[in-house]
Amino acid sequence: MNPYNAIKNAIIIGEYEPGTRLTEEALAESLQVSRTPIRDAIKQLESDGLIIPYKRRGYIVKEFSIKDIRQIYNLRALLESHGASEAALNRTDEELERMREKNTAYEQAITKLERSDIETIKNIQQANQDFHEEIFKAAKNEHLRAHIAKLVVVPIIFRSFYWYNERQLLRSLEVHKTILKAIENQEPERAKIAMQEHIYQGRDDVLIQLNKPQIHLWKGEAIND
Amino acid sequence: MNPYNAIKNAIIIGEYEPGTRLTEEALAESLQVSRTPIRDAIKQLESDGLIIPYKRRGYIVKEFSIKDIRQIYNLRALLESHGASEAALNRTDEELERMREKNTAYEQAITKLERSDIETIKNIQQANQDFHEEIFKAAKNEHLRAHIAKLVVVPIIFRSFYWYNERQLLRSLEVHKTILKAIENQEPERAKIAMQEHIYQGRDDVLIQLNKPQIHLWKGEAIND
DNA sequence: CTCGAACTTATTGTATACAATAGGATATTT
DNA sequence: AAATATCCTATTGTATACAATAAGTTCGAG
Structure with missing residues (x-):
C-alpha cells in the first residue's frame, strides 16, 4: 500500500483521530519510507480536505462538525x-x-446481516458504493465523477452503515430499486428525486446518531470495545 | 510566484498549450528551481484536473473538449x-x-468598455469573479466554495468575457441585479433560478464561439491569482 | 512583573544523487 | 516482413543532506 492510501486508511479507520497532528518525519518513520513520498501523499490528502495545515508546521487530521456533515451530504x-x-x-x-x-449484490450483502461483524458492514458499504459508481459510469461525466469521489470519503469515515438497522437497510434497498426503475424507463427527473431522497435519508440517519451524545466510533477492527 | 501558480498561469495564458508535454526536469529548468518543488506543484495541478498523466512519463496539459466545457458549466x-x-x-x-x-464595481468595469483592450477584459473578469465570491461567502459553505473554485478555472482559460459584446455584458449585469434582488428579499428559489440561468447564458455564449471554426485564443498575460 | 529582543529548536523547504522502470530502439528469429 | 526478446535511455521514484524559517523559550530592560 502506498503512503497516500496508508494514511487515508488510517484516518478512515480512526487510527489517526480527528485533531491528531501529523508531521512528515513521524509519518515517514511510521511507514518506513523517506519524507519524499510522504510529501506527495500529504499534498493529495490536503486537496482531499482530510488534513489541514496547522500553524505552518505540519498538518492535523480534519475534525468534521455536524455542520460539515450536513453540507457534505447536501x-x-x-x-x-x-x-x-x-x-x-x-x-x-x-x-x-x-x-x-450491483444492486443484486447489495441485496445479498444486506440480507446476511445476522452476523453484524465488521466484515459484513464493509461488504455492505462496498456493495452500496459499487452500485452508485455504476450509475456515474452510465452518466458519462468524468468531471461529475471526480467531484463526487471527493465527497464520499467523509460518509465512510462516519460509517453510516454501522448504525443501520434492518429496517433502514431494506428501505435503502427499496430506494435503489426505484432509482433503477427510473433509469430503466429513462425518466431523469424521477431518478434525480429518488437519488436525492436516498442521500437525504442517509444524511438524517447519520445526524440522528451524531446527536446522541454517548456514541463513540470504533477504532480499527475492534467492534465491541 | 511559486511553481504552482507559475505553471497554472502559463496554462491559463496559453503559453503551455493543450497537449503540451510537461516533464519535471524541463519545468525545473524553466523555473530555475529543483525538481522537488515542481513535484509539489504537479500534484496540485493534477488534482485540479489541468494536467493529466501521460504514459507514466510526465504529464500533458489537458485538452478540454466541447463536451468537457458543457459538463463543467453545467x-x-x-x-x-x-x-x-x-x-x-x-x-x-x-x-x-x-x-x-462588488456589483457596482462590475457595472463600472463593463461601462468603460474601450473593448479589445486586455486590461479591460481582465478587470471585467475579476469584477465578475469578486461578485460571485461574495455570494459564496454569504452562503457560509466552505465545502461548496472549494468545489466551485475547481470549476472556475476552465471558463477563465476559455476567456468568456473576451467574446462578449456590449449587449451580452449588459444582460449579465441585469441578471446580477436579479440575483441580488432575490438575495435581498431572501427568496432562495428565485436566487437559484436566476444564477442557473446566468451560468447557462455564459455556457452558451462560449459554446457558440467555440463552434465558429476560425477562432483562436490570445496568448498574453494571465488574469490573476 | 511585563514586554519585547534574541536565541533555540522543531519542522518544512530545497537541492541533488542515485535507484527503479517503462517505452522505445535494436537485434534476433522465423 | 512480422513477431519477439534484449538492451538502452529518458524520466520518474526515493533517500538524504542541508538551508530556511516559524514557534516556542529564555533572557534582559524598563
Whole structure:
C-alpha cells in the first residue's frame, strides 16, 4: 500500500483521530519510507480536505462538525442526483444490466446481516458504493465523477452503515430499486428525486446518531470495545 | 510566484498549450528551481484536473473538449445556484451590502468598455469573479466554495468575457441585479433560478464561439491569482 | 512583573544523487 | 516482413543532506 492510501486508511479507520497532528518525519518513520513520498501523499490528502495545515508546521487530521456533515451530504445529494438524472438519459442496456447486478449484490450483502461483524458492514458499504459508481459510469461525466469521489470519503469515515438497522437497510434497498426503475424507463427527473431522497435519508440517519451524545466510533477492527 | 501558480498561469495564458508535454526536469529548468518543488506543484495541478498523466512519463496539459466545457458549466450551474440559494437564506445585511458594492464595481468595469483592450477584459473578469465570491461567502459553505473554485478555472482559460459584446455584458449585469434582488428579499428559489440561468447564458455564449471554426485564443498575460 | 529582543529548536523547504522502470530502439528469429 | 526478446535511455521514484524559517523559550530592560 502506498503512503497516500496508508494514511487515508488510517484516518478512515480512526487510527489517526480527528485533531491528531501529523508531521512528515513521524509519518515517514511510521511507514518506513523517506519524507519524499510522504510529501506527495500529504499534498493529495490536503486537496482531499482530510488534513489541514496547522500553524505552518505540519498538518492535523480534519475534525468534521455536524455542520460539515450536513453540507457534505447536501452536496452529495445535489451531485449524485444530477448523476442519476444524466444516467437515466444516457444509459445503454449493458450499463443498466450492470447496475442491476450491483444492486443484486447489495441485496445479498444486506440480507446476511445476522452476523453484524465488521466484515459484513464493509461488504455492505462496498456493495452500496459499487452500485452508485455504476450509475456515474452510465452518466458519462468524468468531471461529475471526480467531484463526487471527493465527497464520499467523509460518509465512510462516519460509517453510516454501522448504525443501520434492518429496517433502514431494506428501505435503502427499496430506494435503489426505484432509482433503477427510473433509469430503466429513462425518466431523469424521477431518478434525480429518488437519488436525492436516498442521500437525504442517509444524511438524517447519520445526524440522528451524531446527536446522541454517548456514541463513540470504533477504532480499527475492534467492534465491541 | 511559486511553481504552482507559475505553471497554472502559463496554462491559463496559453503559453503551455493543450497537449503540451510537461516533464519535471524541463519545468525545473524553466523555473530555475529543483525538481522537488515542481513535484509539489504537479500534484496540485493534477488534482485540479489541468494536467493529466501521460504514459507514466510526465504529464500533458489537458485538452478540454466541447463536451468537457458543457459538463463543467453545467456543474457550475448546479453548484453556484445552490450557493445563491443558501446565500439568500443565510445572508447578513453587511454581506448584502458587500455584494452590492462588488456589483457596482462590475457595472463600472463593463461601462468603460474601450473593448479589445486586455486590461479591460481582465478587470471585467475579476469584477465578475469578486461578485460571485461574495455570494459564496454569504452562503457560509466552505465545502461548496472549494468545489466551485475547481470549476472556475476552465471558463477563465476559455476567456468568456473576451467574446462578449456590449449587449451580452449588459444582460449579465441585469441578471446580477436579479440575483441580488432575490438575495435581498431572501427568496432562495428565485436566487437559484436566476444564477442557473446566468451560468447557462455564459455556457452558451462560449459554446457558440467555440463552434465558429476560425477562432483562436490570445496568448498574453494571465488574469490573476 | 511585563514586554519585547534574541536565541533555540522543531519542522518544512530545497537541492541533488542515485535507484527503479517503462517505452522505445535494436537485434534476433522465423 | 512480422513477431519477439534484449538492451538502452529518458524520466520518474526515493533517500538524504542541508538551508530556511516559524514557534516556542529564555533572557534582559524598563
